[in-house]
Amino acid sequence: MSDKVTRRDFLNGTQIAIGASMVGPWSELLAASGSPFDLSSDYYPPAKTGLRGSHDGAWETMHARVAGRDFKAPRADEKYDLVVVGAGISGLSAAHFYRKEKPDARILVLDNHDDFGGHAKRNEFSINGKTRIGYGGTESIDTPSSYSQVAKDMLVDVGIDTQKFYKLYHQELYASMGLSKGILFDKETYGEQKLVGGYNRIPWQEFAAQTPMSDKARADLIRVWTDERDYLPGLGRDEKIAKLSKMSYYAFLRDLVKVDQQVLEMYRRWGMSFWCVGIDEIPATSVQSYDGGMPGLTHTLPRVGYRGDEPYIFHFPDGNASVARLLVRKLIPDAVPGNTMEDVVTARVDYSRLDRESQGTRIRLNSTVVNVRHTGRNDNVDVTYAHGNEVYTVRAGRCIMACYNSVVPYICPELPTEQKEGLAYNVKVPLVYTKVLVPNWRPFAELGLDFVYYTNDFFKQVELDYPVSIxxxxxxxxxxxxxxxxxxxxxxxxxxxxxxxxRAGRRHLLGTPFSVYEGHVRDQLDQALSGAGFDAERDIHAITVNRWAHGYSYSNDLLWEPEWPDPKQTPWYKARQPHGRITIANSDAGVQATTNSAITQGHRAVMEALQG
Known part of the structure:
Protein backbone atom coordinates (compact mmCIF):
# COMPACT_ATOMS: atom_id res chain seq x y z
CA MET A 1 0.00 0.00 0.00
CA SER A 2 1.32 3.42 -0.93
CA ASP A 3 2.30 5.81 1.83
CA LYS A 4 0.46 8.64 0.07
CA VAL A 5 -3.27 8.77 -0.54
CA THR A 6 -3.67 7.83 -4.19
CA ARG A 7 -6.53 7.98 -6.64
CA ARG A 8 -6.73 4.21 -6.31
CA ASP A 9 -7.39 4.62 -2.56
CA PHE A 10 -10.27 6.92 -3.41
CA LEU A 11 -11.72 4.74 -6.16
CA ASN A 12 -12.02 1.95 -3.60
CA GLY A 13 -14.62 4.10 -1.89
CA THR A 14 -16.78 5.29 -4.75
CA GLN A 15 -20.32 4.05 -5.25
CA ILE A 16 -20.70 1.48 -8.01
CA ALA A 17 -23.78 0.05 -9.66
CA ILE A 18 -25.46 -2.91 -8.01
CA GLY A 19 -24.99 -5.13 -11.01
CA ALA A 20 -21.28 -4.43 -11.21
CA SER A 21 -20.78 -4.79 -7.47
CA MET A 22 -22.17 -8.30 -7.54
CA VAL A 23 -19.60 -9.31 -10.14
CA GLY A 24 -16.37 -7.40 -9.76
CA PRO A 25 -15.07 -7.99 -6.23
CA TRP A 26 -14.92 -11.77 -6.52
CA SER A 27 -13.27 -12.21 -9.89
CA GLU A 28 -9.91 -11.13 -8.46
CA LEU A 29 -10.10 -13.26 -5.35
CA LEU A 30 -10.34 -16.82 -6.56
CA ALA A 31 -7.47 -19.18 -5.91
CA ALA A 32 -5.88 -21.06 -8.77
CA SER A 33 -8.31 -23.96 -8.37
CA GLY A 34 -11.16 -21.82 -9.67
CA SER A 35 -13.51 -22.86 -6.85
CA PRO A 36 -16.10 -20.15 -6.27
CA PHE A 37 -15.32 -20.09 -2.53
CA ASP A 38 -11.53 -20.35 -2.48
CA LEU A 39 -9.61 -17.20 -1.66
CA SER A 40 -6.18 -16.42 -3.01
CA SER A 41 -3.10 -16.49 -0.82
CA ASP A 42 -2.72 -12.71 -1.02
CA TYR A 43 -6.34 -12.00 -0.07
CA TYR A 44 -6.13 -9.62 2.90
CA PRO A 45 -9.06 -7.22 3.50
CA PRO A 46 -7.63 -5.40 6.57
CA ALA A 47 -5.09 -3.64 4.32
CA LYS A 48 -7.76 -2.10 2.09
CA THR A 49 -8.34 1.64 2.35
CA GLY A 50 -11.10 3.80 0.90
CA LEU A 51 -14.72 3.00 1.69
CA ARG A 52 -14.90 0.06 4.07
CA GLY A 53 -17.23 -1.10 6.86
CA SER A 54 -20.40 -1.95 4.99
CA HIS A 55 -18.42 -1.80 1.77
CA ASP A 56 -19.72 -1.85 -1.76
CA GLY A 57 -20.47 -5.46 -2.64
CA ALA A 58 -21.66 -6.29 0.88
CA TRP A 59 -25.06 -4.59 1.07
CA GLU A 60 -26.59 -4.46 -2.41
CA THR A 61 -27.82 -8.08 -2.51
CA MET A 62 -29.71 -7.76 0.77
CA HIS A 63 -31.19 -4.44 -0.28
CA ALA A 64 -32.39 -6.14 -3.46
CA ARG A 65 -33.92 -8.91 -1.33
CA VAL A 66 -35.69 -6.39 0.90
CA ALA A 67 -36.95 -4.62 -2.22
CA GLY A 68 -38.61 -7.87 -3.31
CA ARG A 69 -36.10 -9.62 -5.54
CA ASP A 70 -36.65 -13.37 -5.56
CA PHE A 71 -33.59 -15.62 -5.55
CA LYS A 72 -34.36 -19.02 -6.99
CA ALA A 73 -33.09 -21.63 -4.54
CA PRO A 74 -31.20 -24.52 -6.13
CA ARG A 75 -31.04 -27.94 -4.49
CA ALA A 76 -28.84 -28.13 -1.44
CA ASP A 77 -25.40 -29.40 -2.39
CA GLU A 78 -23.76 -29.37 1.06
CA LYS A 79 -24.92 -30.60 4.47
CA TYR A 80 -23.90 -29.23 7.85
CA ASP A 81 -24.96 -29.79 11.43
CA LEU A 82 -25.09 -26.03 11.98
CA VAL A 83 -25.15 -23.01 9.69
CA VAL A 84 -24.52 -19.63 11.29
CA VAL A 85 -25.67 -16.56 9.39
CA GLY A 86 -23.23 -13.78 10.26
CA ALA A 87 -19.51 -13.95 11.06
CA GLY A 88 -19.50 -11.11 13.57
CA ILE A 89 -18.55 -11.69 17.19
CA SER A 90 -21.98 -13.13 18.00
CA GLY A 91 -21.88 -15.57 15.08
CA LEU A 92 -18.29 -16.63 15.76
CA SER A 93 -19.14 -17.03 19.45
CA ALA A 94 -22.13 -19.18 18.55
CA ALA A 95 -19.91 -21.42 16.41
CA HIS A 96 -17.43 -21.62 19.29
CA PHE A 97 -20.09 -22.57 21.86
CA TYR A 98 -21.65 -25.14 19.53
CA ARG A 99 -18.23 -26.67 18.81
CA LYS A 100 -17.63 -27.02 22.57
CA GLU A 101 -20.89 -28.92 22.96
CA LYS A 102 -20.55 -30.89 19.70
CA PRO A 103 -16.82 -31.33 18.93
CA ASP A 104 -17.48 -33.41 15.81
CA ALA A 105 -20.11 -31.09 14.33
CA ARG A 106 -19.79 -29.72 10.80
CA ILE A 107 -20.32 -25.96 10.99
CA LEU A 108 -20.55 -23.37 8.21
CA VAL A 109 -20.49 -19.64 8.98
CA LEU A 110 -21.71 -17.37 6.17
CA ASP A 111 -21.12 -13.62 5.95
CA ASN A 112 -21.88 -10.96 3.35
CA HIS A 113 -18.70 -8.94 4.01
CA ASP A 114 -15.24 -9.62 2.63
CA ASP A 115 -13.86 -10.08 6.16
CA PHE A 116 -15.01 -11.78 9.35
CA GLY A 117 -15.68 -9.90 12.59
CA GLY A 118 -18.76 -7.92 11.61
CA HIS A 119 -18.48 -4.47 13.18
CA ALA A 120 -15.22 -5.54 14.83
CA LYS A 121 -13.28 -4.33 11.81
CA ARG A 122 -9.50 -4.17 11.51
CA ASN A 123 -7.81 -1.40 9.50
CA GLU A 124 -4.12 -1.71 8.66
CA PHE A 125 -1.86 0.96 7.20
CA SER A 126 1.75 0.99 6.04
CA ILE A 127 4.09 3.92 6.42
CA ASN A 128 7.89 4.05 6.20
CA GLY A 129 8.05 0.26 6.27
CA LYS A 130 5.99 0.03 9.46
CA THR A 131 2.46 -1.21 10.02
CA ARG A 132 -0.02 0.93 11.93
CA ILE A 133 -3.24 -0.70 13.10
CA GLY A 134 -6.60 0.91 13.74
CA TYR A 135 -10.12 -0.12 14.69
CA GLY A 136 -12.86 0.37 12.14
CA GLY A 137 -15.72 -0.53 14.45
CA THR A 138 -16.13 -2.19 17.85
CA GLU A 139 -13.32 -0.60 19.80
CA SER A 140 -13.00 -2.08 23.30
CA ILE A 141 -13.97 -4.70 25.84
CA ASP A 142 -15.95 -2.12 27.77
CA THR A 143 -15.99 -2.77 31.53
CA PRO A 144 -15.29 -6.52 31.47
CA SER A 145 -16.35 -6.88 35.12
CA SER A 146 -19.92 -6.22 33.94
CA TYR A 147 -19.86 -9.07 31.40
CA SER A 148 -22.06 -12.12 31.87
CA GLN A 149 -20.24 -15.13 33.26
CA VAL A 150 -20.66 -16.84 29.90
CA ALA A 151 -18.94 -13.93 28.14
CA LYS A 152 -16.18 -13.70 30.76
CA ASP A 153 -15.48 -17.40 30.40
CA MET A 154 -15.36 -17.17 26.62
CA LEU A 155 -12.77 -14.39 26.73
CA VAL A 156 -10.60 -16.60 28.90
CA ASP A 157 -11.29 -19.57 26.64
CA VAL A 158 -9.88 -17.79 23.60
CA GLY A 159 -6.85 -16.55 25.54
CA ILE A 160 -7.73 -13.03 26.74
CA ASP A 161 -6.54 -11.89 30.14
CA THR A 162 -8.09 -8.44 30.57
CA GLN A 163 -5.87 -7.64 33.55
CA LYS A 164 -2.89 -7.45 31.21
CA PHE A 165 -4.23 -4.23 29.75
CA TYR A 166 -3.32 -2.39 32.94
CA LYS A 167 0.30 -2.75 31.77
CA LEU A 168 -0.29 -2.73 28.01
CA TYR A 169 -2.27 0.52 27.93
CA HIS A 170 -0.16 3.66 28.55
CA GLN A 171 -2.79 5.29 30.74
CA GLU A 172 -0.87 8.43 31.65
CA LEU A 173 0.87 9.08 28.32
CA TYR A 174 -1.22 11.95 27.01
CA ALA A 175 -1.88 13.52 30.40
CA SER A 176 1.85 13.42 31.22
CA MET A 177 2.43 15.53 28.10
CA GLY A 178 -0.17 18.08 29.19
CA LEU A 179 -2.63 17.08 26.47
CA SER A 180 -6.38 17.42 26.87
CA LYS A 181 -9.59 17.97 24.93
CA GLY A 182 -10.08 21.04 22.78
CA ILE A 183 -13.26 22.52 21.34
CA LEU A 184 -13.50 24.04 17.88
CA PHE A 185 -16.36 26.54 18.16
CA ASP A 186 -18.25 27.16 14.92
CA LYS A 187 -18.69 30.61 13.42
CA GLU A 188 -22.44 30.35 12.80
CA THR A 189 -23.23 29.86 16.48
CA TYR A 190 -20.46 31.81 18.16
CA GLY A 191 -19.59 34.56 15.71
CA GLU A 192 -16.12 33.25 14.93
CA GLN A 193 -14.46 29.90 14.44
CA LYS A 194 -11.99 29.32 17.23
CA LEU A 195 -10.10 26.38 18.73
CA VAL A 196 -9.82 26.44 22.52
CA GLY A 197 -7.76 23.83 24.37
CA GLY A 198 -7.58 22.81 28.00
CA TYR A 199 -11.20 21.66 28.39
CA ASN A 200 -11.60 20.24 31.91
CA ARG A 201 -7.84 20.64 32.55
CA ILE A 202 -7.27 24.33 33.07
CA PRO A 203 -9.48 26.41 35.44
CA TRP A 204 -12.94 26.99 33.99
CA GLN A 205 -12.61 30.75 34.29
CA GLU A 206 -9.49 30.58 32.11
CA PHE A 207 -11.09 28.24 29.59
CA ALA A 208 -14.28 30.28 29.32
CA ALA A 209 -12.33 33.50 28.84
CA GLN A 210 -10.72 32.09 25.69
CA THR A 211 -13.98 31.01 24.08
CA PRO A 212 -15.91 33.14 21.55
CA MET A 213 -19.02 32.82 23.74
CA SER A 214 -21.05 35.76 24.96
CA ASP A 215 -20.35 37.06 28.47
CA LYS A 216 -23.51 35.41 29.79
CA ALA A 217 -22.67 32.06 28.18
CA ARG A 218 -19.16 32.20 29.65
CA ALA A 219 -20.55 32.90 33.10
CA ASP A 220 -23.07 30.07 32.77
CA LEU A 221 -20.39 27.62 31.61
CA ILE A 222 -18.29 28.47 34.67
CA ARG A 223 -21.32 28.21 36.94
CA VAL A 224 -22.52 24.84 35.66
CA TRP A 225 -19.06 23.37 36.25
CA THR A 226 -18.16 25.00 39.55
CA ASP A 227 -21.37 25.60 41.54
CA GLU A 228 -21.91 22.95 44.20
CA ARG A 229 -25.65 23.11 43.77
CA ASP A 230 -28.52 20.68 43.91
CA TYR A 231 -30.97 21.68 41.17
CA LEU A 232 -33.70 19.45 42.62
CA PRO A 233 -33.64 20.34 46.33
CA GLY A 234 -36.12 18.61 48.56
CA LEU A 235 -36.38 15.45 46.45
CA GLY A 236 -34.99 12.08 47.52
CA ARG A 237 -32.67 10.11 45.27
CA ASP A 238 -35.41 7.82 43.93
CA GLU A 239 -37.63 10.82 43.21
CA LYS A 240 -34.80 12.53 41.37
CA ILE A 241 -34.11 9.44 39.28
CA ALA A 242 -37.81 9.15 38.40
CA LYS A 243 -37.93 12.80 37.32
CA LEU A 244 -34.60 12.98 35.50
CA SER A 245 -35.10 9.69 33.65
CA LYS A 246 -38.04 11.34 31.88
CA MET A 247 -36.25 14.63 31.29
CA SER A 248 -33.70 15.16 28.54
CA TYR A 249 -30.26 16.44 29.48
CA TYR A 250 -30.99 19.39 27.19
CA ALA A 251 -34.13 20.23 29.20
CA PHE A 252 -32.22 19.78 32.46
CA LEU A 253 -29.60 22.34 31.41
CA ARG A 254 -32.19 24.71 29.92
CA ASP A 255 -34.97 24.56 32.51
CA LEU A 256 -33.27 23.69 35.80
CA VAL A 257 -29.70 24.93 35.40
CA LYS A 258 -30.92 27.75 33.12
CA VAL A 259 -27.80 28.08 30.99
CA ASP A 260 -27.46 30.30 27.95
CA GLN A 261 -28.36 28.90 24.53
CA GLN A 262 -24.70 28.98 23.48
CA VAL A 263 -23.88 26.52 26.26
CA LEU A 264 -26.71 24.28 25.09
CA GLU A 265 -25.35 24.41 21.54
CA MET A 266 -21.87 23.54 22.79
CA TYR A 267 -23.18 20.29 24.28
CA ARG A 268 -25.99 19.50 21.82
CA ARG A 269 -23.97 16.94 19.82
CA TRP A 270 -21.59 15.95 22.61
CA GLY A 271 -22.81 12.36 22.82
CA MET A 272 -23.45 11.74 19.12
CA SER A 273 -20.72 9.10 18.86
CA PHE A 274 -22.26 7.15 21.77
CA TRP A 275 -26.06 7.56 21.59
CA CYS A 276 -26.17 8.89 18.00
CA VAL A 277 -28.80 11.47 18.97
CA GLY A 278 -28.60 14.97 20.38
CA ILE A 279 -28.83 15.67 24.11
CA ASP A 280 -32.50 16.59 23.63
CA GLU A 281 -33.27 12.85 23.36
CA ILE A 282 -30.94 11.53 26.07
CA PRO A 283 -32.30 11.14 29.63
CA ALA A 284 -30.48 13.32 32.14
CA THR A 285 -29.77 10.22 34.22
CA SER A 286 -27.77 8.67 31.37
CA VAL A 287 -25.03 11.29 31.14
CA GLN A 288 -23.55 10.87 34.62
CA SER A 289 -20.80 8.54 33.46
CA TYR A 290 -20.33 9.65 29.87
CA ASP A 291 -16.99 11.29 29.11
CA GLY A 292 -16.07 11.36 32.80
CA GLY A 293 -19.37 13.00 33.73
CA MET A 294 -21.38 15.86 32.27
CA PRO A 295 -21.80 19.18 34.09
CA GLY A 296 -24.66 20.09 36.39
CA LEU A 297 -25.51 16.72 37.89
CA THR A 298 -22.63 16.22 40.31
CA HIS A 299 -24.52 17.65 43.30
CA THR A 300 -28.03 16.99 42.03
CA LEU A 301 -27.64 13.25 41.51
CA PRO A 302 -24.25 12.12 42.80
CA ARG A 303 -22.91 9.13 40.91
CA VAL A 304 -22.94 5.86 42.82
CA GLY A 305 -20.48 3.51 41.13
CA TYR A 306 -20.43 2.59 37.46
CA ARG A 307 -20.16 -1.09 36.63
CA GLY A 308 -17.10 -1.42 38.84
CA ASP A 309 -15.64 1.93 37.74
CA GLU A 310 -13.02 0.19 35.61
CA PRO A 311 -10.93 2.45 33.37
CA TYR A 312 -11.60 2.41 29.64
CA ILE A 313 -8.38 0.60 28.77
CA PHE A 314 -9.34 -2.89 27.58
CA HIS A 315 -8.45 -2.20 24.01
CA PHE A 316 -6.50 -4.07 21.33
CA PRO A 317 -4.91 -1.86 18.64
CA ASP A 318 -7.56 -3.11 16.21
CA GLY A 319 -10.31 -2.96 18.81
CA ASN A 320 -12.35 -6.12 19.18
CA ALA A 321 -11.22 -7.36 15.79
CA SER A 322 -8.59 -9.20 17.83
CA VAL A 323 -11.41 -10.87 19.77
CA ALA A 324 -12.80 -12.06 16.43
CA ARG A 325 -9.33 -13.21 15.35
CA LEU A 326 -8.90 -15.19 18.55
CA LEU A 327 -12.28 -16.85 17.99
CA VAL A 328 -11.29 -17.78 14.45
CA ARG A 329 -7.97 -19.13 15.74
CA LYS A 330 -9.92 -21.32 18.16
CA LEU A 331 -12.22 -22.57 15.40
CA ILE A 332 -9.66 -22.84 12.56
CA PRO A 333 -6.15 -22.83 14.09
CA ASP A 334 -4.33 -23.02 10.75
CA ALA A 335 -5.88 -19.73 9.61
CA VAL A 336 -4.48 -17.54 12.41
CA PRO A 337 -0.85 -18.27 13.36
CA GLY A 338 0.28 -18.02 16.97
CA ASN A 339 -1.14 -18.91 20.35
CA THR A 340 -1.44 -15.82 22.58
CA MET A 341 -3.48 -12.63 22.85
CA GLU A 342 -0.26 -10.74 22.22
CA ASP A 343 0.78 -12.41 18.98
CA VAL A 344 -2.69 -12.34 17.45
CA VAL A 345 -2.29 -8.58 16.99
CA THR A 346 0.54 -8.93 14.47
CA ALA A 347 -0.50 -12.29 13.02
CA ARG A 348 -1.35 -12.29 9.33
CA VAL A 349 -4.56 -14.25 8.84
CA ASP A 350 -4.42 -16.79 6.03
CA TYR A 351 -7.86 -16.27 4.52
CA SER A 352 -7.31 -19.10 2.05
CA ARG A 353 -7.66 -21.52 4.98
CA LEU A 354 -11.07 -20.31 6.20
CA ASP A 355 -13.18 -22.48 3.93
CA ARG A 356 -11.69 -25.93 3.36
CA GLU A 357 -13.54 -29.20 2.98
CA SER A 358 -11.35 -30.99 5.54
CA GLN A 359 -12.24 -28.61 8.39
CA GLY A 360 -14.98 -29.11 10.94
CA THR A 361 -15.71 -25.37 10.87
CA ARG A 362 -15.71 -23.29 7.70
CA ILE A 363 -16.13 -19.54 7.26
CA ARG A 364 -17.42 -18.45 3.85
CA LEU A 365 -17.10 -14.74 3.13
CA ASN A 366 -18.72 -12.60 0.41
CA SER A 367 -21.87 -14.71 0.83
CA THR A 368 -25.20 -12.96 1.47
CA VAL A 369 -27.95 -15.19 2.85
CA VAL A 370 -31.27 -14.47 1.10
CA ASN A 371 -33.55 -17.25 2.34
CA VAL A 372 -33.80 -19.60 5.32
CA ARG A 373 -36.63 -22.12 5.55
CA HIS A 374 -37.50 -25.44 7.13
CA THR A 375 -37.72 -28.41 4.78
CA GLY A 376 -39.65 -31.67 4.66
CA ARG A 377 -41.09 -32.43 8.09
CA ASN A 378 -39.18 -29.52 9.63
CA ASP A 379 -36.25 -31.80 10.32
CA ASN A 380 -33.76 -29.61 8.41
CA VAL A 381 -33.20 -26.01 7.41
CA ASP A 382 -32.24 -24.95 3.89
CA VAL A 383 -30.09 -21.81 3.73
CA THR A 384 -29.83 -20.04 0.37
CA TYR A 385 -27.16 -17.44 -0.28
CA ALA A 386 -25.70 -15.39 -3.11
CA HIS A 387 -21.98 -15.50 -3.79
CA GLY A 388 -20.67 -13.58 -6.78
CA ASN A 389 -23.01 -14.20 -9.69
CA GLU A 390 -24.37 -17.50 -8.37
CA VAL A 391 -26.95 -18.66 -5.85
CA TYR A 392 -26.33 -21.70 -3.64
CA THR A 393 -28.22 -23.67 -1.02
CA VAL A 394 -26.85 -25.66 1.92
CA ARG A 395 -28.83 -27.88 4.27
CA ALA A 396 -28.40 -27.69 8.04
CA GLY A 397 -29.63 -29.55 11.06
CA ARG A 398 -29.77 -26.21 12.91
CA CYS A 399 -29.48 -22.57 11.86
CA ILE A 400 -28.49 -19.61 14.04
CA MET A 401 -29.35 -16.16 12.71
CA ALA A 402 -26.50 -13.98 14.01
CA CYS A 403 -27.13 -11.23 11.46
CA TYR A 404 -28.97 -7.94 11.91
CA ASN A 405 -32.34 -8.69 13.48
CA SER A 406 -34.08 -6.26 11.12
CA VAL A 407 -33.25 -8.34 8.03
CA VAL A 408 -34.38 -11.67 9.53
CA PRO A 409 -38.08 -11.23 8.54
CA TYR A 410 -37.02 -10.87 4.90
CA ILE A 411 -34.75 -13.91 5.06
CA CYS A 412 -37.15 -16.10 7.08
CA PRO A 413 -40.63 -15.31 5.76
CA GLU A 414 -42.11 -18.32 7.61
CA LEU A 415 -41.67 -16.68 11.04
CA PRO A 416 -44.83 -15.72 12.98
CA THR A 417 -46.10 -12.18 12.40
CA GLU A 418 -45.55 -11.13 16.03
CA GLN A 419 -41.92 -12.26 15.89
CA LYS A 420 -41.35 -10.42 12.61
CA GLU A 421 -42.72 -7.25 14.21
CA GLY A 422 -40.38 -7.69 17.16
CA LEU A 423 -37.39 -8.16 14.87
CA ALA A 424 -38.33 -5.10 12.81
CA TYR A 425 -38.53 -2.97 15.98
CA ASN A 426 -34.73 -2.98 16.09
CA VAL A 427 -33.63 0.00 14.01
CA LYS A 428 -29.85 -0.09 13.93
CA VAL A 429 -27.96 3.16 14.25
CA PRO A 430 -25.89 4.43 11.28
CA LEU A 431 -22.45 5.85 11.95
CA VAL A 432 -19.03 6.27 10.36
CA TYR A 433 -15.62 5.58 11.89
CA THR A 434 -12.95 7.20 9.74
CA LYS A 435 -9.25 6.45 10.23
CA VAL A 436 -6.61 8.86 8.96
CA LEU A 437 -2.93 7.96 8.75
CA VAL A 438 -0.54 10.86 9.41
CA PRO A 439 3.28 10.72 9.57
CA ASN A 440 3.39 12.25 13.06
CA TRP A 441 1.18 13.84 15.68
CA ARG A 442 3.37 16.80 16.55
CA PRO A 443 0.63 19.37 15.73
CA PHE A 444 -1.53 17.82 18.47
CA ALA A 445 1.34 17.90 20.95
CA GLU A 446 2.18 21.53 20.13
CA LEU A 447 -1.44 22.57 20.58
CA GLY A 448 -1.77 20.54 23.80
CA LEU A 449 -4.53 18.35 22.35
CA ASP A 450 -5.40 14.67 22.27
CA PHE A 451 -9.01 15.24 21.16
CA VAL A 452 -10.88 17.96 19.27
CA TYR A 453 -14.65 18.31 19.52
CA TYR A 454 -16.42 20.24 16.74
CA THR A 455 -19.55 22.02 17.94
CA ASN A 456 -21.26 21.81 14.55
CA ASP A 457 -19.50 20.05 11.69
CA PHE A 458 -19.64 16.86 9.65
CA PHE A 459 -17.26 14.89 11.88
CA LYS A 460 -18.06 15.29 15.55
CA GLN A 461 -14.46 14.72 16.65
CA VAL A 462 -10.88 13.88 15.82
CA GLU A 463 -8.76 12.15 18.42
CA LEU A 464 -5.43 10.45 18.87
CA ASP A 465 -5.43 6.67 18.94
CA TYR A 466 -5.59 4.68 22.17
CA PRO A 467 -1.98 4.24 23.39
CA VAL A 468 -1.60 0.45 23.53
CA SER A 469 1.59 -1.56 22.98
CA ILE A 470 1.19 -5.33 22.90
CA ARG A 503 -33.50 5.57 8.80
CA ALA A 504 -32.80 8.97 7.31
CA GLY A 505 -29.19 8.67 8.42
CA ARG A 506 -28.85 5.33 6.68
CA ARG A 507 -30.04 6.80 3.41
CA HIS A 508 -27.59 9.65 3.89
CA LEU A 509 -24.63 7.33 4.46
CA LEU A 510 -25.33 5.08 1.51
CA GLY A 511 -25.75 8.09 -0.75
CA THR A 512 -22.53 9.83 0.32
CA PRO A 513 -19.51 9.12 -1.91
CA PHE A 514 -16.01 8.71 -0.54
CA SER A 515 -14.96 12.08 -1.96
CA VAL A 516 -17.34 13.85 0.42
CA TYR A 517 -15.88 12.09 3.47
CA GLU A 518 -12.40 12.86 2.21
CA GLY A 519 -13.22 16.53 1.74
CA HIS A 520 -14.53 16.87 5.29
CA VAL A 521 -11.48 15.05 6.69
CA ARG A 522 -9.14 17.47 4.96
CA ASP A 523 -11.12 20.59 5.85
CA GLN A 524 -11.66 19.73 9.49
CA LEU A 525 -8.09 18.66 10.17
CA ASP A 526 -6.83 21.85 8.58
CA GLN A 527 -9.29 23.88 10.66
CA ALA A 528 -8.07 22.37 13.91
CA LEU A 529 -4.36 21.84 13.27
CA SER A 530 -3.11 24.28 10.66
CA GLY A 531 -2.07 26.66 13.44
CA ALA A 532 0.63 24.13 14.35
CA GLY A 533 1.80 23.62 10.78
CA PHE A 534 -0.48 20.75 9.71
CA ASP A 535 -1.19 20.61 5.97
CA ALA A 536 -3.82 18.09 4.91
CA GLU A 537 -2.50 17.93 1.35
CA ARG A 538 0.97 17.02 2.60
CA ASP A 539 0.29 15.17 5.84
CA ILE A 540 -2.61 12.83 5.13
CA HIS A 541 -1.14 9.54 3.91
CA ALA A 542 -4.24 7.32 3.82
CA ILE A 543 -7.93 7.40 4.68
CA THR A 544 -10.22 4.51 5.52
CA VAL A 545 -13.91 5.30 5.91
CA ASN A 546 -15.72 2.58 7.86
CA ARG A 547 -19.33 3.21 6.88
CA TRP A 548 -21.90 1.36 9.00
CA ALA A 549 -25.35 2.05 7.57
CA HIS A 550 -26.62 -0.49 10.11
CA GLY A 551 -24.24 0.26 12.98
CA TYR A 552 -24.94 0.21 16.69
CA SER A 553 -27.69 -2.09 17.87
CA TYR A 554 -30.84 -0.37 19.08
CA SER A 555 -30.73 0.31 22.82
CA ASN A 556 -33.85 0.87 24.89
CA ASP A 557 -32.48 3.74 26.97
CA LEU A 558 -33.64 6.88 25.14
CA LEU A 559 -36.56 9.14 26.01
CA TRP A 560 -39.04 7.81 23.48
CA GLU A 561 -38.84 4.18 24.68
CA PRO A 562 -42.09 3.16 26.44
CA GLU A 563 -42.05 1.34 29.74
CA TRP A 564 -42.36 -2.44 29.50
CA PRO A 565 -43.61 -3.79 32.87
CA ASP A 566 -43.53 -7.38 31.58
CA PRO A 567 -40.10 -8.30 30.10
CA LYS A 568 -41.74 -11.03 28.02
CA GLN A 569 -43.86 -8.47 26.22
CA THR A 570 -40.92 -6.49 24.91
CA PRO A 571 -40.33 -6.55 21.15
CA TRP A 572 -36.78 -7.86 21.61
CA TYR A 573 -37.94 -10.77 23.77
CA LYS A 574 -40.50 -11.77 21.17
CA ALA A 575 -37.92 -11.27 18.41
CA ARG A 576 -35.37 -13.71 19.82
CA GLN A 577 -37.68 -16.69 20.36
CA PRO A 578 -36.61 -19.94 18.69
CA HIS A 579 -38.63 -21.04 15.68
CA GLY A 580 -38.27 -24.74 15.04
CA ARG A 581 -34.62 -25.33 14.16
CA ILE A 582 -33.91 -21.61 13.76
CA THR A 583 -32.63 -19.53 16.69
CA ILE A 584 -31.71 -15.85 16.94
CA ALA A 585 -28.39 -14.36 18.11
CA ASN A 586 -26.63 -10.97 17.56
CA SER A 587 -26.26 -8.09 20.01
CA ASP A 588 -29.62 -6.87 18.68
CA ALA A 589 -31.29 -9.66 20.62
CA GLY A 590 -30.02 -8.11 23.84
CA VAL A 591 -30.80 -4.50 22.79
CA GLN A 592 -27.25 -3.48 23.63
CA ALA A 593 -24.49 -2.44 21.23
CA THR A 594 -21.85 -4.32 23.19
CA THR A 595 -19.54 -7.26 22.75
CA ASN A 596 -20.93 -8.66 25.99
CA SER A 597 -24.40 -8.74 24.46
CA ALA A 598 -23.10 -10.28 21.22
CA ILE A 599 -21.38 -13.14 23.06
CA THR A 600 -24.18 -13.72 25.56
CA GLN A 601 -26.87 -13.81 22.88
CA GLY A 602 -24.75 -16.16 20.78
CA HIS A 603 -24.57 -18.56 23.73
CA ARG A 604 -28.32 -18.35 24.39
CA ALA A 605 -29.06 -19.14 20.73
CA VAL A 606 -26.80 -22.21 20.89
CA MET A 607 -28.40 -23.51 24.08
CA GLU A 608 -31.85 -23.10 22.53
CA ALA A 609 -30.71 -24.88 19.38
CA LEU A 610 -29.39 -27.83 21.38
CA GLN A 611 -32.57 -28.08 23.41
CA GLY A 612 -34.89 -27.82 20.41
Missing part, protein backbone atom coordinates in the same frame (compact mmCIF):
# COMPACT_ATOMS: atom_id res chain seq x y z
CA UNK A 471 3.44 -8.17 21.82
CA UNK A 472 5.54 -7.03 18.87
CA UNK A 473 3.29 -4.05 18.22
CA UNK A 474 4.67 -0.83 19.67
CA UNK A 475 2.46 2.23 19.87
CA UNK A 476 4.05 5.44 18.55
CA UNK A 477 4.54 7.15 21.91
CA UNK A 478 6.45 10.22 20.68
CA UNK A 479 4.91 13.05 18.65
CA UNK A 480 7.27 12.27 15.76
CA UNK A 481 5.86 8.75 15.33
CA UNK A 482 3.10 7.92 12.80
CA UNK A 483 -0.44 8.03 14.15
CA UNK A 484 -3.84 6.70 13.11
CA UNK A 485 -6.36 9.43 13.91
CA UNK A 486 -9.97 8.58 14.67
CA UNK A 487 -12.88 10.67 13.36
CA UNK A 488 -16.55 9.88 13.93
CA UNK A 489 -19.56 11.01 11.93
CA UNK A 490 -23.25 10.55 12.76
CA UNK A 491 -25.70 12.59 10.72
CA UNK A 492 -27.64 14.92 13.02
CA UNK A 493 -31.24 15.79 12.13
CA UNK A 494 -32.51 18.53 14.47
CA UNK A 495 -36.09 18.17 13.21
CA UNK A 496 -36.35 14.35 13.16
CA UNK A 497 -36.74 12.44 16.42
CA UNK A 498 -36.82 8.78 17.35
CA UNK A 499 -35.69 5.88 15.15
CA UNK A 500 -36.84 7.66 12.00
CA UNK A 501 -33.74 9.85 12.17
CA UNK A 502 -31.61 6.70 11.89
Missing amino acids: GNYEFGKTPDDPMVLHMCHVQHFPDIKGPEQW
